[in-house]
Amino acid sequence: MLSFPTPSVYQSSKCFVTYGVMGHLDPNQPPTKSKPWSTVAGQDFINRVELIISQETFEVVQKLVKERAAPEYKRVVMSLHDILLGAFFAEHIKKGDVMMLSEGRKGIDNVFTLRNGMLTMFLDKEAYERAGLVGKPDGVKGKRGLKPRWVVEIDLTSPSMVPGKKGFDRLIYASKNAFGTPVTWLFCNLSSTVPNPDPIAPHAPTRCTSEPSVLQNIDAMLPTLKPPIDAIGPEGREKLEYFSTELYEWLSLVRLQSPRVQVGDQIDPYLCRYQVPGDGQQGKICKVTWQGFLAPSWCRQTLLDLVAGLPSKAWFSFSTTTFSKGMAGDNSQVSLFRPQGASGEYVMWEIKSHE
Amino acid sequence: MLYDLNIAWSPTTLVSELERTLKFAKNLGYDVVALNQTITGNIPTQPHPISNPIPQLTPPHPSFPAVPPSSSSSSLPTVLRRVTLTVTDPSTTNYRLADFARSYDLLALRPTNDKAFSWACLSTTEPPAIISLDLTQFLGFHIHHRTAMAAVHRGTRFEICYSQAFSSGNTVDAQRARSNFIGNVLGLLRATKGRGIIVSSEAKSALGLRGPADVVNLLAVWGLGPEKGTEALGTGPRAVVVNEGVKRRGFRGVVDIVQAAPGGKVRSEEEDGAEGGEKLSKNQRKLQQKQQQGQKQQQQQGQKQGGQQGRGQKRKSEESSGGGTDGGGQQKKQAK
Numbered sequence: 001m002l003s004f005p006t007p008s009v010y011q012s013s014k015c016f017v018t019y020g021v022m023g024h025l026d027p028n029q030p031p032t033k034s035k036p037w038s039t040v041a042g043q044d045f046i047n048r049v050e051l052i053i054s055q056e057t058f059e060v061v062q063k064l065v066k067e068r069a070a071p072e073y074k075r076v077v078m079s080l081h082d083i084l085l086g087a088f089f090a091e092h093i094k095k096g097d098v099m100m101l102s103e104g105r106k107g108i109d110n111v112f113t114l115r116n117g118m119l120t121m122f123l124d125k126e127a128y129e130r131a132g133l134v135g136k137p138d139g140v141k142g143k144r145g146l147k148p149r150w151v152v153e154i155d156l157t158s159p160s161m162v163p164g165k166k167g168f169d170r171l172i173y174a175s176k177n178a179f180g181t182p183v184t185w186l187f188c189n190l191s192s193t194v195p196n197p198d199p200i201a202p203h204a205p206t207r208c209t210s211e212p213s214v215l216q217n218i219d220a221m222l223p224t225l226k227p228p229i230d231a232i233g234p235e236g237r238e239k240l241e242y243f244s245t246e247l248y249e250w251l252s253l254v255r256l257q258s259p260r261v262q263v264g265d266q267i268d269p270y271l272c273r274y275q276v277p278g279d280g281q282q283g284k285i286c287k288v289t290w291q292g293f294l295a296p297s298w299c300r301q302t303l304l305d306l307v308a309g310l311p312s313k314a315w316f317s318f319s320t321t322t323f324s325k326g327m328a329g330d331n332s333q334v335s336l337f338r339p340q341g342a343s344g345e346y347v348m349w350e351i352k353s354h355e
Numbered sequence: 356m357l358y359d360l361n362i363a364w365s366p367t368t369l370v371s372e373l374e375r376t377l378k379f380a381k382n383l384g385y386d387v388v389a390l391n392q393t394i395t396g397n398i399p400t401q402p403h404p405i406s407n408p409i410p411q412l413t414p415p416h417p418s419f420p421a422v423p424p425s426s427s428s429s430s431l432p433t434v435l436r437r438v439t440l441t442v443t444d445p446s447t448t449n450y451r452l453a454d455f456a457r458s459y460d461l462l463a464l465r466p467t468n469d470k471a472f473s474w475a476c477l478s479t480t481e482p483p484a485i486i487s488l489d490l491t492q493f494l495g496f497h498i499h500h501r502t503a504m505a506a507v508h509r510g511t512r513f514e515i516c517y518s519q520a521f522s523s524g525n526t527v528d529a530q531r532a533r534s535n536f537i538g539n540v541l542g543l544l545r546a547t548k549g550r551g552i553i554v555s556s557e558a559k560s561a562l563g564l565r566g567p568a569d570v571v572n573l574l575a576v577w578g579l580g581p582e583k584g585t586e587a588l589g590t591g592p593r594a595v596v597v598n599e600g601v602k603r604r605g606f607r608g609v610v611d612i613v614q615a616a617p618g619g620k621v622r623s624e625e626e627d628g629a630e631g632g633e634k635l636s637k638n639q640r641k642l643q644q645k646q647q648q649g650q651k652q653q654q655q656q657g658q659k660q661g662g663q664q665g666r667g668q669k670r671k672s673e674e675s676s677g678g679g680t681d682g683g684g685q686q687k688k689q690a691k
Binding site for chain 2: 105
């Protein structure tokens with residue numbers, strides 16, 4: 001086999017494992033800056049959230065889930081030009097807090113994202129030159145003859161982004177000429193108030209709700225749900241690696257609803273040699289899934305409520321998956337697992353690609 | 356935008372099969388696709404002009420006028436029409452190339468021996484858009500770096516059709532075809548060092564198509580680095596398509612009609628034709644260096660597309676007597 005040429009931006013995703021202790025949770029002052037909360041909130045647009053718990057603790061979760069409002073999002077067809085004009089801009093962007101993602105594959109099509117007031121445009125060379133805005137090269141740097149893609153970032157909440165100012169007018173001009181075609185967006189209003197009349201209404205958005213879907217009573221073989229005692233420190237690194245890899249594999253198989261983790265699974269070992277690690281315990285587990293256009297702040301809040309609401313000895317696993325990027329469709333994930341019997345500890349896996 | 360510039364078509368292809376293949380291609384992510392008709396053997400002197408038998412299933416690509424493009428979310432990709440001429444004896448084909456180029460959107464050559472290959476690379480009157488070799492055959496000649504790079508500098512691109520590697524079965528022929536394919540791809544990549552390569556399927560049905568990430572991975576095994584592979588699926592074929600459109604629409608890529616002013620005489624505006632950077636610039640330079648100089652700046656800017664779409668993009672272009680005898684031809688394009 002010929003070796004891959006280096007250096008390259010084309011790198012496979014990496015998984016970072018953290019085994020730590022959650023701080024004391026004060027319900028009045030929810031933690032934001034420490035891990036794991038900052039990691040969960042630091043992702044961009046979340047596509048799927050999955051919760052895996054044992055059947056006994058499901059009753060608590062059911063109540064929690066029913067009391068929470070299911071997150072809503074809208075799908076709307078607008079052009080970038082419409083977003084930057086009029087009531088939409090004034091209400092949602094300047095005053096409110098919204099999150100928007102346009103259709104397309106990053107790295108191939110032109111994708112626009114709006115988050116925390118920051119408009120980011122991932123453009124190819126032609127669109128960038130037509131727009132005439134200032135941006136940074138995106139991707140492989142310094143290769144002669146390769147046409148780079150460009151990233152343009154504009155902070156729309158800054159005071160200089162007002163109709164009438166030069167920078168903003170340049171942006172409006174660019175959006176009218178280069179980005180005038182309507183594209184499909186996912187829109188999520190993060191603030192608690194909705195302006196009345198809603199400026200998105202003229203564009204006929206489709207309202208979608210991410211109702212949680214529940215899969216109950218999965219009869220499964222359980223692995224050891226507690227990390228080994230000496231997995232801390234530099235000597236325990238190998239043990240932690242084995243434990244976390246096996247546990248993550250088991251959690252992924254449960255998320256995929258694979259028959260391999262079910263009790264009584266008889267698969268020919270020629271086809272699959274997977275065996276659930278541990279001593280063969282069995283139990284019933286449940287999987288709750290939210291799918292849609294979810295905000296990382298909502299995910300963090302849900303996680304906080306879960307940690308506060310579940311019995312402290314129970315184990316659970318909480319995973320968030322973002323939207324896929326690029327040609328290969330990689331996405332980033334954050335999975336968190338609270339071991340059984342250890343209420344303050346957690347194991348966290350972050351899967352990130354190079355971007 | 357991902358391109359697949361070779362989907363095999365013949366007059367016996369059923370429209371239903373073709374639609375299935377095109378839908379699958381769109382599903383996999385290829386936005387622009389070219390239906391390819393291969394013509395082997397002697398090319399008859401008649402008919403003249405040549406009619407293009409490939410059906411036009413979708414509105415034409417904006418580079419190839421005259422209808423504005425459909426929205427991006429239709430279920431079929433934009434379809435171009437292409438012809439591949441299998442050439443064994445260059446002397447009989449040379450004079451017909453211009454006719455084929457006029458009736459089809461893209462012209463490709465498939466030389467089968469050394470003489471035809473060096474003719475295709477170096478001494479055709481107009482460089483073909485694509486040189487696509489049948490990589491499952493034993494070529495019988497080495498592809499030399501100098502010949503290949505001369506062709507690339509003239510503006511031709513070499514094509515690797517990945518479905519040629521998928522000959523199924525364990526017959527000796529199939530095995531030999533696969534090993535020939537690998538050997539020829541290695542030779543082609545060694546000669547060109549990955550530059551000037553475009554990748555397409557030569558899919559006869561939907562089964563011959565593969566997803567773009569898989570194609571990039573497969574070619575990375577055989578030596579075409581992942582960035583070059585992505586470029587060979589995206590920006591490389593795009594340059595081919597746009598440049599071919601420019602050649603057919605404008606006068607030597609310098610003069611073209613962007614937008615007809617309503618209710619009056621047609622006003623032709625200058626614009627810089629060369630998208631795709633060096634390719635057309637070198638081509639044009641060869642033509643126009645004989646007459647004038649100073650074409651170099653325009654090539655790095657400027658896109659050709661969207662000419663007929665009436666987007667109303669303001670372009671400040673200085674009038675110059677394009678194609679004339681003096682040293683004009685400097686255009687500046689600004690999006691402001």
